[in-house]
Amino acid sequence: MATGTPTPARRRSWRTLPVVRQVRQSIGLQRGMLVAGLVLTAVFVLAAVFAPLLAPYEFGQLRDGDGPFGAQQSPSADHLLGTTVGGYDVLSRVIWGTRTALFVIVVAVLLSIVAGVLLGLVSGYFGGWLDRVLVVVCDAVYAFPALLLAIVVAIVISGGQSSLVGGVLAAAISITVVFIPQYFRVVRAETVRIKSEAFVESARVIGASNWRIMVRHVLRNATRTLPLILTLNASEAILTLAGLGFLGFGIQPTAAAEWGYDLKQSLSDVTSGIWWTSIFPGVAIVLTVLGLTLVGESLNDLADPRLRSRRAVGAVPPPAGTVEPGGAVVATDEVVA
Amino acid sequence: MTTTTTELTESSPADGAPAPGARPRKRSGGGGLGSYLLIRFLLIFPTIFILVTTVFFLMRSTGDPITAALGGRLPADQLAERIREAGYDRPLIAQYLSYLGDVLRGDFGTTLSDRRPVTQVLTTFGAATFELAVYALIVAFVVGIPLGMAAAYFRDKAPDAVLRVFAILCYATPVFFAGLLLKLVFAVWLDWLPVAGRASTGAEIQLQTLDHPTNIYLVDALQTGDGEIISDVLKHAVLPAVALGLLTAGIFLRLVRTNVIGTLGAGYVEAARSRGVGESRLLRKHAYRPALIPIITVIGLQIAVLLGGAVLTETTFEWKGLGFQLAQYLTARDFVAVQGIVAMLAVIVAVTNFIVDVIAALIDPRVRY
Numbered sequence: 001m002a003t004g005t006p007t008p009a010r011r012r013s014w015r016t017l018p019v020v021r022q023v024r025q026s027i028g029l030q031r032g033m034l035v036a037g038l039v040l041t042a043v044f045v046l047a048a049v050f051a052p053l054l055a056p057y058e059f060g061q062l063r064d065g066d067g068p069f070g071a072q073q074s075p076s077a078d079h080l081l082g083t084t085v086g087g088y089d090v091l092s093r094v095i096w097g098t099r100t101a102l103f104v105i106v107v108a109v110l111l112s113i114v115a116g117v118l119l120g121l122v123s124g125y126f127g128g129w130l131d132r133v134l135v136v137v138c139d140a141v142y143a144f145p146a147l148l149l150a151i152v153v154a155i156v157i158s159g160g161q162s163s164l165v166g167g168v169l170a171a172a173i174s175i176t177v178v179f180i181p182q183y184f185r186v187v188r189a190e191t192v193r194i195k196s197e198a199f200v201e202s203a204r205v206i207g208a209s210n211w212r213i214m215v216r217h218v219l220r221n222a223t224r225t226l227p228l229i230l231t232l233n234a235s236e237a238i239l240t241l242a243g244l245g246f247l248g249f250g251i252q253p254t255a256a257a258e259w260g261y262d263l264k265q266s267l268s269d270v271t272s273g274i275w276w277t278s279i280f281p282g283v284a285i286v287l288t289v290l291g292l293t294l295v296g297e298s299l300n301d302l303a304d305p306r307l308r309s310r311r312a313v314g315a316v317p318p319p320a321g322t323v324e325p326g327g328a329v330v331a332t333d334e335v336v337a
Numbered sequence: 338m339t340t341t342t343t344e345l346t347e348s349s350p351a352d353g354a355p356a357p358g359a360r361p362r363k364r365s366g367g368g369g370l371g372s373y374l375l376i377r378f379l380l381i382f383p384t385i386f387i388l389v390t391t392v393f394f395l396m397r398s399t400g401d402p403i404t405a406a407l408g409g410r411l412p413a414d415q416l417a418e419r420i421r422e423a424g425y426d427r428p429l430i431a432q433y434l435s436y437l438g439d440v441l442r443g444d445f446g447t448t449l450s451d452r453r454p455v456t457q458v459l460t461t462f463g464a465a466t467f468e469l470a471v472y473a474l475i476v477a478f479v480v481g482i483p484l485g486m487a488a489a490y491f492r493d494k495a496p497d498a499v500l501r502v503f504a505i506l507c508y509a510t511p512v513f514f515a516g517l518l519l520k521l522v523f524a525v526w527l528d529w530l531p532v533a534g535r536a537s538t539g540a541e542i543q544l545q546t547l548d549h550p551t552n553i554y555l556v557d558a559l560q561t562g563d564g565e566i567i568s569d570v571l572k573h574a575v576l577p578a579v580a581l582g583l584l585t586a587g588i589f590l591r592l593v594r595t596n597v598i599g600t601l602g603a604g605y606v607e608a609a610r611s612r613g614v615g616e617s618r619l620l621r622k623h624a625y626r627p628a629l630i631p632i633i634t635v636i637g638l639q640i641a642v643l644l645g646g647a648v649l650t651e652t653t654f655e656w657k658g659l660g661f662q663l664a665q666y667l668t669a670r671d672f673v674a675v676q677g678i679v680a681m682l683a684v685i686v687a688v689t690n691f692i693v694d695v696i697a698a699l700i701d702p703r704v705r706y
Contacts, residue, residue, distance in 0.1 A: 029498050136380075140387040143638070143690055145645035148679050155672060156395050239511055243649055246513050247664055263514060267653065270517050271532055273525050282514035289509035297505065 022302050034298035040291025048098040057089045059096035059257035075276055082276035084265060086253060090276055094284045096257035100168060101238050101288060107172035108179065108237045109230060115176065116183025117219070117226075123184070124191030125214050135188070138181035146236070147243050150174035154249045168251060171241045178240065179233050186229060194218050228303065231296030235289040242285050259285050370698060377694050381687045388683035392676055393436055401425035402672040406449050445681050448674035450666065455677030458662060464552035465535060465658035469581065469650065470643045472574050474636075476582025477589050482632070484586075485593025486625055492598060500590065507587025512646045516580035516653035523576060531573050533655040540569045581650040585639050592635055596628035630701045637693035641686055 026034050047054060057064070073083040082090050123131045141149065153174035194200065195218060203213050245251070245260020253261060259281040266278035399405065403419050411419070420426055424435070439446070445455035488500040524532040531537065535554055536544060543566060544550060544557045551557055555574070558567040600606060606623045614623070648660030655661065659678065666674035 029493055032498075033501070136383050137387050140384040140687075141391075143384070143641055144388055144683060144686055145641045145648075147645035147648060148682060151667065151675070152392055152395050152679060155675070156399050235509065242511050243513070243645075246511070246649060247652065248668055260511075263511075263517065267517070270521050270525065273521075275521055278514070278517045278521070282511070282517065285514060286506070286510050290505060293505050293509055 022299055026298065026302055030298060030301060033294050034302075037291050037294025037296075037298060040287055041295055044098055044288045044291060045102065047095055048102040051095050051099050055092040055095040057092040059088070059093050059253075061089065061092065084262060084277045086265060088253060090262075090280050093253075093257040093262055094259070094280050097259045097262070097281065097284060098288070100251065100256045100258050101241065103168055104172045104175070104241050105234045105237045107169070108175040109234055111172065111176040112179035112183055112233070113226070113230070116180040117187050119180065120184040120187030121191055121214055121219055124188035125195055125210070125218060131188075134184065138184045141178070142181040142185070146178040146240060149178050150240050150244055151247065151249065153177050154244055168256065170249070171244055171251075172237075174244065175237045175240045179236075182229055182233065183226070186226070190221070191218050194221050228296055228300045231292050231299065235292035235296065238285060238289050238292075373698060374695060377691060377698075381691050384687045385684055388687075389437070389440055389680045390433075392679050392683070393433060396672055396676045397429060397432070402449060402676075405672050406670050440680065445677035446673050448666065448671055448677070450669045450671040450674065455674060455681060458674070458678065459659065459681055461552070462657065462659045462662045465554075465656060466644075466647050466651070466660060468553045468555065469574070469577055469647055469656060469658060470640075472578035473581035473585065473643060473646075473650075474639075476578050477585035477639075480583065481586035481589025482593055482629070485590040486597055486620075486628075488590065488594040489597035489601065489624075489628075490620070492594075497594075501594070504587040504590040504594075507583045507590070510583070511649070512580055512584055513649040513653045515583060516577065516650055519576045519580055520653070530575055535573050535656055536566070536570050537573075540566045544570075577650050577654045577656050580653070581643065581646050584646055585643065588635065588639065588642075589632060592631060593628060596631055597624055600624045600628045630697070633693065633697045633700060637690045637697075640689045640693070644682060644686065 023031065023034060023038075075082040084090055084093070119134060123134045150171075151174075154170045157170040157173055200213060200217050203217050208216075241258070242260030242263065245258045245262075246264045248264065251258045251261065262281040263278055266274070266281075269275075269277045396402070401420055401423075403423060403425060404416065407416060407419070424432065436446075443456065447454050448458065484500050484503070488497045488504075491497045491500075520532055523530045535541070536558075540558070543561060543563070544554060547557055547560055549560075554570045555567070558570045561567075601624050606619065609619055609623050644660075647658065648663055650656065651658045651661035652664045659682075663675065663678050666672075666678070
């Protein structure tokens with residue numbers, strides 16, 4: 001995105017940062033969705049970071065100076081969102097739950113990116129029987145219900161019972177196994193495309209090693225679409241974590257707050273009309289996933305010229321290129337649809 | 338290019354264009370469809386083999402299932418006896434080979450907790466899950482496709498914004514939370530629909546006494562010909578079907594919207610318009626129809642989503658299907674049953690994906706390459 005005026009390099013730099021660039025590029029409804037998504041995601045991350053300050057009680061706290069909280073208390077001044085069937089404060093567990101979710105997202109996404117990108121790169125670059133085997137394996141895993149696979153991995157890792165670190169890692173690794181094929185497919189496809197480009201050929205001619213070509217020439221160009229998968233996978237990670245928690249593979253309530261576990265506990269409350277134990281953790285999941293999905297989908301649409309909303313004809317057209325003081329025409333890096 | 342490119346051309350939609358150096362694809366004149374179907378059919382076997390193998394080694398890496406289920410509850414010598422009886426003391430590779438042999442004969446093991454063959458669990462509870470999945474797909478079609486068309490038609494206007502947020506909400510909401518909400522509003526507060534189960538007790542007893550129960554309750558209820566039972570069964574199905582169906586409806590909505598936007602911008606729609614084709618005919622015949630073909634392909638992937646979602650939906654609504662049963666076995670730590678059900682679902686997913694691909698190939702010649 002060329003800035004219209006001759007700006008110092010550092011001022012131009014923040015405007016070309018991945019997300020900032022897309023916000024500037026978007027208009028109208030699309031910008032609204034992207035910004036709403038960014039705000040929701042920011043609230044989620046801030047809640048996770050400042051949970052100890054925001055939450056009125058600890059996630060595993062059952063009593064304070066005045067004695068036990070009591071089970072299934074309806075919302076009141078002491079417990080703004082009421083208490084659960086186990087006697088925990090709902091508000092505190094919703095806020096602390098952001099930490100668990102964020103932790104699982106970060107671990108799961110990092111692990112699956114590293115493994116998926118590496119496998120995709122090697123598989124696409126070298127080809128051969130290894131490539132064939134990996135493609136068939138990843139296709140098989142990809143087509144299988146993610147939750148069932150996550151259940152199997154959770155059994156393996158934690159035997160179905162979980163401490164804090166064990167439970168979080170179990171959830172994160174189960175999710176990783178499910179996500180590796182997605183990164184693998186994308187990176188492999190890009191690698192196959194890029195490795196036949198002229199610049200890779202040139203690098204090979206001047207004697208660059210395979211490793212150097214893979215990292216410097218192929219990987220750098222193959223990671224274009226990763227931010228999109230990343231946001232969408234982060235939201236899937238939360239849903240998988242909650243699903244595992246709902247089936248009883250969650251983290252024990254004394255180890256950490258986890259929304260899926262709380263929803264499982266509230267299942268019987270609903271029948272007797274107790275709504276506050278299920279609504280709030282559920283809404284927390286929905287808002288977090290909504291935020292991440294809005295960001296991911298907006299980025300996706302903006303990257304696809306067919307779906308990008310365009311400024312109406314007659315509105316100020318974006319300059320096709322701007323003249324720098326030196327007289328050279330600088331083309332915009334915006335893809336013209 | 339110094340390396341020979343060996344492209345695997347089957348089955349990976351994410352693949353980019355093949356490298357220019359790659360061997361040109363064989364163009365088999367009239368046999369295109371036949372050879373495509375054959376390759377696609379043969380691919381079922383490695384898929385099943387990989388999943389069954391993966392699940393087997395994953396589950397065994399934690400130790401034997403008998404210790405997992407009964408460890409601590411039985412004295413050590415009895416435990417060892419049970420382990421030896423079941424053959425879990427043999428080398429892993431021997432266990433694996435005999436397991437593969439069993440699976441090839443269609444034997445997926447016997448559950449530890451209630452001593453039932455896993456295949457019998459499937460035949461008893463599979464029908465309920467199938468029934469739920471069909472209802473959910475109906476909800477997804479009825480909600481997702483028309484709304485997707487509307488969103489594309491009103492692209493970037495207010496209705497589009499509302500529909501897109503609705504679509505995202507559909508898959509941002511975990512199915513079990515959607516289920517809880519529906520239960521709370523329609524079953525508890527409004528008291529319009531039953532809270533849980535597949536039928537009320539009275540109706541269920543009548544359905545069990547049928548001569549040839551299919552265990553698909555709607556079919557069984559129609560057999561009785563009793564209007565009250567039919568409406569009872571349908572009432573029980575509404576909330577679970579909506580909870581599970583909305584998930585897929587959101588995906589359909591988004592897909593239809595994207596595709597209709599694509600076809601509306603296509604050259605042949607422009608050409609038809611310039612020929613004077615009326616607007617409604619234009620939408621129906623030229624924009625909507627080709628946009629629906631990708632739905633068929635997506636259904637293949639949705640089957641996996643539906644099965645995963647069914648486990649959660651059935652637990653929420655005590656819908657006694659395969660997913661509900663799986664959750665029960667999980668709680669009982671009966672990992673033989675879990676492994677058996679998961680392996681069997683792998684077979685089902687692979688086979689249904691094949692069927693969906695065949696249908697897609699028959700409808701859309703471009704799929705066959």
